[in-house]
Amino acid sequence: MAGNEKVDPEFRASSSWELGGGRHGSDKVSDHGYLFGIDYRESSILSEFGWNIPAESTGGFVDLDRIEFDLAGGGADGFVSVDSSAPRSDDTSYNILEPMVRVEKVEASVSASPSNPSLSSSSSEDPPEKPTDSGVSSAADAATPPSDTASKSSKKKVQKRIRQQRFAFVTKSEVDHLEDGYRWRKYGQKAVKNSPFPRSYYRCTNSKCMVKKRVERSYEDPSVVITTYEGQHCHHSVGLGYPSRGSLSLHLQDPASASYFTTPRPSTSHFIYPQQNSLHNITQLHNQGKGGASHGVQIANSEPLAGQGLLGDIVPPGMRKG
DNA sequence: CGTTTTTGACCTGCGC
DNA sequence: GCGCAGGTCAAAAACG
Numbered sequence: 001m002a003g004n005e006k007v008d009p010e011f012r013a014s015s016s017w018e019l020g021g022g023r024h025g026s027d028k029v030s031d032h033g034y035l036f037g038i039d040y041r042e043s044s045i046l047s048e049f050g051w052n053i054p055a056e057s058t059g060g061f062v063d064l065d066r067i068e069f070d071l072a073g074g075g076a077d078g079f080v081s082v083d084s085s086a087p088r089s090d091d092t093s094y095n096i097l098e099p100m101v102r103v104e105k106v107e108a109s110v111s112a113s114p115s116n117p118s119l120s121s122s123s124s125e126d127p128p129e130k131p132t133d134s135g136v137s138s139a140a141d142a143a144t145p146p147s148d149t150a151s152k153s154s155k156k157k158v159q160k161r162i163r164q165q166r167f168a169f170v171t172k173s174e175v176d177h178l179e180d181g182y183r184w185r186k187y188g189q190k191a192v193k194n195s196p197f198p199r200s201y202y203r204c205t206n207s208k209c210m211v212k213k214r215v216e217r218s219y220e221d222p223s224v225v226i227t228t229y230e231g232q233h234c235h236h237s238v239g240l241g242y243p244s245r246g247s248l249s250l251h252l253q254d255p256a257s258a259s260y261f262t263t264p265r266p267s268t269s270h271f272i273y274p275q276q277n278s279l280h281n282i283t284q285l286h287n288q289g290k291g292g293a294s295h296g297v298q299i300a301n302s303e304p305l306a307g308q309g310l311l312g313d314i315v316p317p318g319m320r321k322g
Numbered sequence: 323c324g325t326t327t328t329t330g331a332c333c334t335g336c337g338c
Numbered sequence: 339g340c341g342c343a344g345g346t347c348a349a350a351a352a353c354g
Contacts, residue, residue: 185327
């Protein structure tokens with residue numbers, strides 16, 4: 001497909017995230033959040049978010065060997081350890097630059113489509129009953145008789161897209177699609193405005209699983225890959241050791257010790273926080289997470305971090321237990 | 323032959 | 339309402 005057309009000088013990384021290399025001033029970030037880069041020195045921000053960075057860890061860098069993500073942000077119910085010393089699959093040449101903490105509010109408005117009530121709560125563990133390949137169209141299909149062209153288009157309308165919680169990783173990698181323990185099927189690719197790199201869309205190959213993933217390369221730093229997950233897996237990861245092009249190594253075999261392997265010494269850390277009112281929302285999110293978190297903001301989940309690794313968000317608690 | 327990728331078309335939301 | 343850009347579908351091709 002041909003590349004992009006006009007180049008808008010104002011970057012909008014995606015419909016949902018902004019890569020904030022320092023520019024906050026987006027008039028409007030569409031739906032959900034920023035992908036925001038910060039310097040390690042901004043520990044206040046990090047600590048706001050619950051990242052505990054040992055003082056000795058910085059020789060100008062955040063030492064990811066030692067970071068503990070206190071995702072409870074004061075409530076301290078759990079953390080995700082980042083362990084770069086652990087072995088990682090090494091079929092690749094990429095380096096994971098920085099772990100991401102995502103934060104995402106769920107747009108639970110299913111509106112016109114009653115097909116998936118379970119989606120209104122991200123803590124749902126029951127997979128959508130009939131997730132076919134065109135998972136988004138079930139009720140609509142039933143309502144509209146199939147008839148060649150008409151059916152084709154009717155399939156796609158009616159229901160509103162349901163946004164689930166999302167989080168993203170920013171990784172320094174030469175491969176775009178990083179292995180994360182799940183199998184993904186690519187279902188689309190689009191040119192991104194103002195970027196020479198296309199964005200790829202993947203869906204979990206598990207037919208019951210509606211998790212999606214977007215992969216794109218930063219136009220600002222082509223060595224960086226932005227991977228955005230959306231939704232929660234309703235199943236365990238496939239066996240690791242999966243053939244893959246890269247390996248993100250989010251290991252969940254032992255959910256209780258989910259860890260995220262990364263390479264040491266990133267120069268910056270990126271994390272995501274919801275748009276709206278700048279940093280204040282970070283704490284809001286914490287509160288959300290604590291308070292029942294029907295929106296799946298599980299960073300403050302009170303259970304002992306079973307699988308609360310970065311994948312913990314996409315694997316419902318009920319599924320984490322082997 | 324089943325699965326995955328490619329890719330053009332189509333849909334949707336949003337700004338103007 | 340129109341145009342743009344992001345997101346998804348689905349047929350065909352490629353792959354194992």
